[in-house]
Amino acid sequence: MSNIESAVQLLTDVSQKRAIPVPILTARLELRPFQDGDTEEIVQLLADPEVTRFIGEVRTREAATSSVRVMRDAHAARGWGTLAVFPHGDHGCVGYCGVRPLPHTTEVEIAFALQRRCWNRGYATEAATASMDAAFRCLGVNSIVATVYPANKASLRVLEKLGMSLDSEVFGHWPMTTALLFRIERAKWQARDVRTAIGVG
Numbered sequence: 001m002s003n004i005e006s007a008v009q010l011l012t013d014v015s016q017k018r019a020i021p022v023p024i025l026t027a028r029l030e031l032r033p034f035q036d037g038d039t040e041e042i043v044q045l046l047a048d049p050e051v052t053r054f055i056g057e058v059r060t061r062e063a064a065t066s067s068v069r070v071m072r073d074a075h076a077a078r079g080w081g082t083l084a085v086f087p088h089g090d091h092g093c094v095g096y097c098g099v100r101p102l103p104h105t106t107e108v109e110i111a112f113a114l115q116r117r118c119w120n121r122g123y124a125t126e127a128a129t130a131s132m133d134a135a136f137r138c139l140g141v142n143s144i145v146a147t148v149y150p151a152n153k154a155s156l157r158v159l160e161k162l163g164m165s166l167d168s169e170v171f172g173h174w175p176m177t178t179a180l181l182f183r184i185e186r187a188k189w190q191a192r193d194v195r196t197a198i199g200v201g
Helices: 003-011 036-046 061-078 123-138 153-161 186-191
Strands: 029-032 082-087 095-101 108-114 143-148 165-173 176-185
Touching (some): 082 108, 095 123, 108 123, 143 153
Parallel strands (some): 108 143
Antiparallel strands (some): 029 082, 095 108, 165 176
């Protein structure tokens, strides 16, 4: 068993919980566990066909509500997971970001989605940087991955800013049957200049 496999198996064993302290604060954002009051914003997020173009089809209210409950409960059980994103001074949740187990693998992935009004502001890079930095510091994983479709140019730019490199091709969901898996190792992450990556300082 590799170090990556053993680390992820330990992380998903709730009897040996290792937590990421929350909230996570950045220069412009706060990331905290989901609450029931965040549901309406996520319903709106997942009803937008542009937002959901590369993360699955548009969700019904019931499905979006279930997604909030799953993210909330998973974080409570594990002590880490996908978090609600709030710009400072904005009382509404504008999306999600965080690290979570990549289904059917022994990997930990970074995932994010934001409302369209928050696109092109660097929020995704800022939130993902903070989430990944916390994961490497607190969870003991040796690498973090991300999956993205080749046509998703915006997310590809974020992964480039995060310093992630193309690792392999993986199966996607029809009709986009091929997705790309990117990875960054702990040593490379620790060697990068985080302030430059998120445009701070």
